[in-house]
Amino acid sequence: MGVSYFLYLSCLGLAITAQDQDCSRPVGGPNTVLTDNRETYPTGTTVTFECETGYITAGGNPRITCTDGTWSPLSLKCERRNCGSAGEVENGQVDYPEGTEFGDKLVVHCNTGFALVGRQEIICGSQGWMDRLPVCEEVDCLDPRIPNSEFVQGSRPPHGYKATVTFECKPGYTMEGSDTLTCQINSQWSPGLPKCSK
Incomplete structure (x- = not known):
């Protein structure tokens, strides 16, 4: 019985160790x-x-x-992931201060006299750049309308960045404010439009 019991335990041990x-x-x-x-x-x-x-x-x-x-x-x-170059912006520059890989961002700067339309910063995402490049549009100040005044000299429409116009009031009216205006980068005249008051 001792030998057969020993053989039984040996086989049982092999079965246990062979188990995955x-x-x-x-x-x-x-x-x-x-x-x-x-x-x-x-x-x-x-x-x-x-x-x-x-x-x-x-x-x-x-x-x-x-x-x-x-x-x-x-x-x-x-x-x-590397998003690579996003392309070029006419009248502006695309800079990659961090690089062009996932999580990095690009920054767009417009040349002087041009204003940014769209997002200035775009992030490199899992599928590529996460937005379209913005555009740089030429600054254009609307023709100033000053009641009871007359145009004297300066640029004619379209009025680009740093264009100047000078007005004077019609006879019998006095100007309140500056008679010369300059078109700014935000497409606004500076200083503000004057008034011609009686």
Whole structure:
């Protein structure tokens, strides 16, 4: 009985050690995300990783396999998405002070005499630049209308940046304010429009 009991225990031990071990939840590499949310995985299970938002695959295999409680190595490499150049803005410059990768932003500056229409700063997102480039429009001040006055000299419409116009009041009227106006970068006259009062 002792020999057969010993053989029985030996076989039982072999059966226990031959039993497969589960794997715990695997840990990925930098900027990777597991696509499966289980806590344990039976041997033979294959899981897949993907790159985090804002990152793209730069080579390697996204899959690993559980074998007797151990995961095969993950070779997936992820790098920040590069949005590249957003293009050019006529009558302005596009600057990339931080770079052109995910999370970076570009800044647009208009040349002197041109005003920005649109967003000045645009962020590089997971699908590319997150907005259209703005445009730089030439500054244009509306022709000033000053009741009871007469145009004396200066620019004619359109009135661009730094254009000047001079007015005088009609006979019998006195000017309150400056008789000469200058078109500013915000398309407003400076100083404010004068008045011609009796």
